[in-house]
Amino acid sequence: MKERKVYILRLSHRPQRDKRATTHLFLAARALGADGAFYSGEKDEKIQRSIEKVNRSWGGDFKVSYVTDWKKTIREWKKKDGKIAHLTMYGLPLQQVINQIKNIRNPLLVVVGGPKVPKEVYELADWNLSVTSQPHSEISALAIFLHELFEGKELSISFKDAKIIIVPQVKGKKILKLNSQQLKSFVRTI
Amino acid sequence: MKERKVYILRLSHRPQRDKRATTHLFLAARALGADGAFYSGEKDEKIQRSIEKVNRSWGGDFKVSYVTDWKKTIREWKKKDGKIAHLTMYGLPLQQVINQIKNIRNPLLVVVGGPKVPKEVYELADWNLSVTSQPHSEISALAIFLHELFEGKELSISFKDAKIIIVPQVKGKKILKLNSQQLKSFVRTI
Numbered sequence: 001m002k003e004r005k006v007y008i009l010r011l012s013h014r015p016q017r018d019k020r021a022t023t024h025l026f027l028a029a030r031a032l033g034a035d036g037a038f039y040s041g042e043k044d045e046k047i048q049r050s051i052e053k054v055n056r057s058w059g060g061d062f063k064v065s066y067v068t069d070w071k072k073t074i075r076e077w078k079k080k081d082g083k084i085a086h087l088t089m090y091g092l093p094l095q096q097v098i099n100q101i102k103n104i105r106n107p108l109l110v111v112v113g114g115p116k117v118p119k120e121v122y123e124l125a126d127w128n129l130s131v132t133s134q135p136h137s138e139i140s141a142l143a144i145f146l147h148e149l150f151e152g153k154e155l156s157i158s159f160k161d162a163k164i165i166i167v168p169q170v171k172g173k174k175i176l177k178l179n180s181q182q183l184k185s186f187v188r189t190i
Numbered sequence: 191m192k193e194r195k196v197y198i199l200r201l202s203h204r205p206q207r208d209k210r211a212t213t214h215l216f217l218a219a220r221a222l223g224a225d226g227a228f229y230s231g232e233k234d235e236k237i238q239r240s241i242e243k244v245n246r247s248w249g250g251d252f253k254v255s256y257v258t259d260w261k262k263t264i265r266e267w268k269k270k271d272g273k274i275a276h277l278t279m280y281g282l283p284l285q286q287v288i289n290q291i292k293n294i295r296n297p298l299l300v301v302v303g304g305p306k307v308p309k310e311v312y313e314l315a316d317w318n319l320s321v322t323s324q325p326h327s328e329i330s331a332l333a334i335f336l337h338e339l340f341e342g343k344e345l346s347i348s349f350k351d352a353k354i355i356i357v358p359q360v361k362g363k364k365i366l367k368l369n370s371q372q373l374k375s376f377v378r379t380i
């Protein structure tokens with residue numbers, strides 16, 4: 001599945017108002033197969049710490065970085081042959097453009113706006129695309145986008161160096177907490 | 191697409207902490223084809239008002255109702271031949287059970303937990319299912335669940351009596367604001 005790098009760029013984060021929404025957005029990005037995320041707006045170390053904490057327990061190395069200048073991030077991404085997909089309710093329907101996006105192999109930056117997205121984002125994006133043209137949530141839009149991009153394979157990822165692994169159950173909860181020795185043996189059996 | 195009723199039940203809503211998460215959850219449910227939502231926990235008229243406001247502008251009649259006793263809601267749902275799908279990271283993988291859920295035609299109640307889900311929910315559910323066994327967001331989990339349930343058809347719903355309609359664009363924004371006369375003529379053409 002991991003044939004190319006997929007990052008999220010979350011614009012205009014406001015710690016007070018967006019704390020949980022941005023955390024949920026990054027956790028969804030991590031769980032659904034993205035490699036990392038940038039965010040602009042106000043720096044918020046709490047969010048970075050909470051994602052790092054999830055990585056330590058649940059595995060993987062999803063990266064979160066603050067950027068002061070989102071335009072620079074987009075331009076540098078493009079310079080390295082990366083492509084930009086901007087999720088916006090005003091864009092072309094996902095179902096119309098997703099095959100095009102899937103067929104290219106370039107690193108992909110998925111831009112998720114804040115309250116007012118500058119016009120330049122629309123200009124700089126290779127695709128402005130909508131997950132329905134209805135108001136909902138950047139979290140649901142990103143989830144469906146990644147699910148379509150990775151064709152459902154993201155639902156079965158296993159995360160490297162996980163200390164906690166859930167064993168799916170018909171009813172109830174089964175959680176494996178692994179020390180490093182168990183981890184090795186467990187990893188061999190899946 | 192709308193062959194059966196699909197409702198969401200959000201447990202243990204806390205207005206202070208969950209205001210935006212629950213609003214995003216309900217907006218995602220509405221945009222992605224569910225018919226309505228119940229919520230338990232603390233009553234929060236702001237959320238109900240903001241969803242009603244979205245309905246007035248964007249169309250449709252997604253219903254939000256507060257319930258004091260979620261057990262009663264689940265029991266009554268079951269009495270009317272409804273089925274219960276509980277989204278939980280501890281459940282069986284979505285990809286394993288979704289065909290079973292799609293094949294039945296009974297009204298479906300999708301239960302989305304709060305911080306601590308009582309054991310009884312796992313017992314009362316017809317399916318406990320996980321959208322990955324990783325921590326992410328009830329909003330992304332519900333989005334992928336509905337997307338799979340409705341097989342992507344939910345991305346093209348048109349909402350009845352919409353006063354605002356977005357016309358998808360390659361770049362930029364095109365918004366139609368319709369008065370009742372225009373609305374009639376527009377609705378005829380789609």
